[in-house]
Amino acid sequence: MNEKDIEALKTENKRLRAEIGDLKTVTNQYLQNVAHQLTAPLGAIKWSIEALRDERVPLSRKSKLLSSIYSQATILVHLIKNFALMSNLEADHELGQFREKPEPIAVVNLAINLANDFQPQARDVEIKVVVDNDSFQRAFGAKRLSIEKNLVAQAMSNILENAVKYADPGSTITVSARADDKDVGITIENTGISISDEEKNQLFKRGYRGAAAMQKVAAGTGIGLYLASRVMAFHGGRIDVETRAKLSRFSLMFPRGRLQ
Amino acid sequence: MKAKTHIILFVDDEPVSTEPLRLLLEAKGFECVSRTDMSSAMTFLRCNPVSVLVTDIMMPSGDQFPGMDSSETGFHFVYKVRDEFPDVSIVCLSVIGDQSKIQKLKKRGTLYLRKGETPLDTAARLIESKATGVISY
Numbered sequence: 001m002n003e004k005d006i007e008a009l010k011t012e013n014k015r016l017r018a019e020i021g022d023l024k025t026v027t028n029q030y031l032q033n034v035a036h037q038l039t040a041p042l043g044a045i046k047w048s049i050e051a052l053r054d055e056r057v058p059l060s061r062k063s064k065l066l067s068s069i070y071s072q073a074t075i076l077v078h079l080i081k082n083f084a085l086m087s088n089l090e091a092d093h094e095l096g097q098f099r100e101k102p103e104p105i106a107v108v109n110l111a112i113n114l115a116n117d118f119q120p121q122a123r124d125v126e127i128k129v130v131v132d133n134d135s136f137q138r139a140f141g142a143k144r145l146s147i148e149k150n151l152v153a154q155a156m157s158n159i160l161e162n163a164v165k166y167a168d169p170g171s172t173i174t175v176s177a178r179a180d181d182k183d184v185g186i187t188i189e190n191t192g193i194s195i196s197d198e199e200k201n202q203l204f205k206r207g208y209r210g211a212a213a214m215q216k217v218a219a220g221t222g223i224g225l226y227l228a229s230r231v232m233a234f235h236g237g238r239i240d241v242e243t244r245a246k247l248s249r250f251s252l253m254f255p256r257g258r259l260q
Numbered sequence: 261m262k263a264k265t266h267i268i269l270f271v272d273d274e275p276v277s278t279e280p281l282r283l284l285l286e287a288k289g290f291e292c293v294s295r296t297d298m299s300s301a302m303t304f305l306r307c308n309p310v311s312v313l314v315t316d317i318m319m320p321s322g323d324q325f326p327g328m329d330s331s332e333t334g335f336h337f338v339y340k341v342r343d344e345f346p347d348v349s350i351v352c353l354s355v356i357g358d359q360s361k362i363q364k365l366k367k368r369g370t371l372y373l374r375k376g377e378t379p380l381d382t383a384a385r386l387i388e389s390k391a392t393g394v395i396s397y
Binding site for chain 2 (some may be wrong): 032035036039040041042043044046047048050051054056057058061064065068071072124125214215216217219
């Protein structure tokens with residue numbers, strides 16, 4: 001080995017060390033973010049329970065605290081599922097617990113169940129979540145969609161959670177079905193923040209959060225849409241994004257071949 | 261009687277997390293007001309006699325302070341309030357664990373409470389003491 005080779009090895013060594021350093025920083029930031037995301041709802045639950053027990057807090061205000069406990073717990077379950085799905089994806093364990101066989105699912109029921117899950121969270125900020133039943137009838141009729149239910153439910157939850165998080169108070173989020181010659185799917189529409197064309201291309205990158213999103217809600221993991229797009233890719237599908245001013249429409253589209 | 265005159269301003273982009281504290285302080289007779297970003301909080305401070313400010317760290321800066329890193333907005337906010345309203349007591353209520361940053365806040369006379377760790381009743385008593393100078397039992 002001559003001096004030139006040694007010099008090249010030293011340079012390579014330096015580069016790798018810097019790369020490991022960067023990776024450590026990213027991992028630390030991610031863990032801090034995870035800790036923040038978990039601590040905030042747990043803290044809210046603890047305080048709500050303490051307030052419920054406190055005789056000085058009027059009874060008339062306590063039902064809202066119960067609803068808040070439920071919505072914060074829903075947020076936690078959702079977050080933990082996302083973290084588990086994320087670690088499975090990173091570890092390339094073929095999705096571990098999330099891997100299942102596709103089964104025929106009545107999509108309207110899935111939409112209604114998920115919309116119900118997010119109702120308490122939405123009510124906290126005076127937002128309505130409605131499911132357009134007729135559109136499901138038109139798009140799916142009596143047909144079912146062959147999908148991996150837990151994965152798709154998680155993908156759809158991620159979109160719905162964003163819709164609730166970024167919607168204007170007092171607005172309505174609509175969950176509907178859509179279909180064309182090649183694809184069929186579910187659309188979630190809300191009014192809240194503007195997404196620029198430039199941002200649209202970045203939305204599905206891991207850890208990315210748009211400027212307007214960060215201005216509306218400071219904390220977030222930036223993995224929800226990334227995971228949703230990975231789930232759709234497993235199904236041979238995609239996520240379409242349409243925006244107009246503060247209106248956003250996210251559609252989870254599946255190939256028609258999955259209809260049964 | 262005494263507490264009715266005190267306004268406590270809460271600034272948190274997720275107000276649901278401070279709601280139990282607001283309810284308890286309201287039960288004690290304080291007037292609690294909630295804002296979700298630095299800009300609207302500054303506007304409120306400029307127009308109202310606030311006794312105690314209870315603020316998060318990670319929050320949006322709002323339209324008056326564009327381009328601020330939302331993970332650190334609270335620090336800028338605390339420094340600004342310290343300069344503009346030296347008589348307002350400040351309590352930081354956040355989940356950040358960076359001790360060097362927390363020490364900087366404390367050096368400026370800010371009380372730091374960590375979300376999820378301080379019991380509700382203790383937090384309410386501490387804020388009450390900041391507002392009135394006494395703690396009720």
